[in-house]
Amino acid sequence: MSRRHPGRGRLTVAALLTALLTLPAALLAQGPAHAADYRYWSFWQQGKGGAWVYATQGPSIARPDDGDVEGFRFAVSANSGSAEKPRGAADFDAICADTPAKDGQKRVALVVDFGTPDDAPGGEQPPKRRTACARVDSDGTTADALAAVAKPLRYNSSALLCAISGYPKQGCGEQVSGKESGGKGDKSESAKDGDGDGGPSVGLLAGVAAIVALGAAAVWQARRRRG
Template sequence: MTGVRRAVPVLVAALLLLASAGPAGATGYRYWSFWERTGGHWTYAAQGPAFVRPDDGAVQGFRFAVSADSADASRPRGTADFGTVCAGTPARPGAKRVALVLDFGTRPDAPSGETPPARRTACARVPSDATTADALAAVAKPLRYDTNALLCAIAGYPEQGCGEQVAAGGKRSGGETGGESDGGPSLGLPIGAGAVALLAGAAVWQARRRRDASG
């Protein structure tokens, strides 16, 4: 666990440094955000996917977008319910099913030269103690991480870039938020607690994978 303890504060410090040193006129960051669906609404996850251990029947979402603040946060689009996503995946003893919504965003949000894949859903059947990160790895490879364990790509998208800052003029148009009023991440620093939790969760998961591989 020593590597995990070291990874989290390093990530937080790096984020604060990036926020203070960003170029003038920056409007946000291009990254994958993590959401949970409860009561028919998407809410920004308070913890990273490596910390969340969803129950059988949970619905989780990931959205690729440029986000500047809570009013601008983009949720996974469309409706999603467990019964529809996991209709063809029967329950099994010792396993659970997690419905995942993967929203690759819009063309204005995409890195230069890339086209976002169509939004899709997947039902991950994973061990009962699995995290959301485990469920994502089961159905959306290849995943890409940077050297600080930041989740950069899901199902190979985007091919390049990782949490880069986007200046005025490079941001998506329309401020599309998915049409719901749930509170999103506060990125007024511009990185908020939700994004820190996502990055820290990825760091913990990556550190555990490295530890398991060396053991």
């Protein structure tokens, strides 16, 4: 007959109860699996070969060179990795063909894509995509170029670009619900109600249930040994 070690059952129970308390908290800390969607103007710069590259600076800081092509796209997306690029061809020579060079100034070709009706705020219709050649001082920013050809512009208190040529009339980088974003991101409205992506996942609930069952079995085994 093997010798029993007093306290071994208590140690096992204590360890499992610790896991019971800490593991669910760790799982909950992971948060929702999907990022939320936002409706906003994204800023792009044309790189080599005419490819659009998401700008690393805001339009009020970026200072393009003469001959650069820059674009803006209004859409619903979660981040720069999923943002929609400006559509259509964008060639400096074509856009600025009727805007001659001038000493002390530079020309910047701009593409303004107002997006699709699906991305528009409720009750608004996006204008057609447009291009324009802006001529600004040699040290001018992209915001200066945009202001020269696409007024009125609207910014919020954090200098986030909210509207180009008055579109949209309201809102600025607001989070949208899953219904508005076509199911591409989190259903933020459902999450507020405890449903959808904002609630606990099936995997999380299954993990918690498994730990609870394991802890109950350990308690039962410890009581059996003491009996």
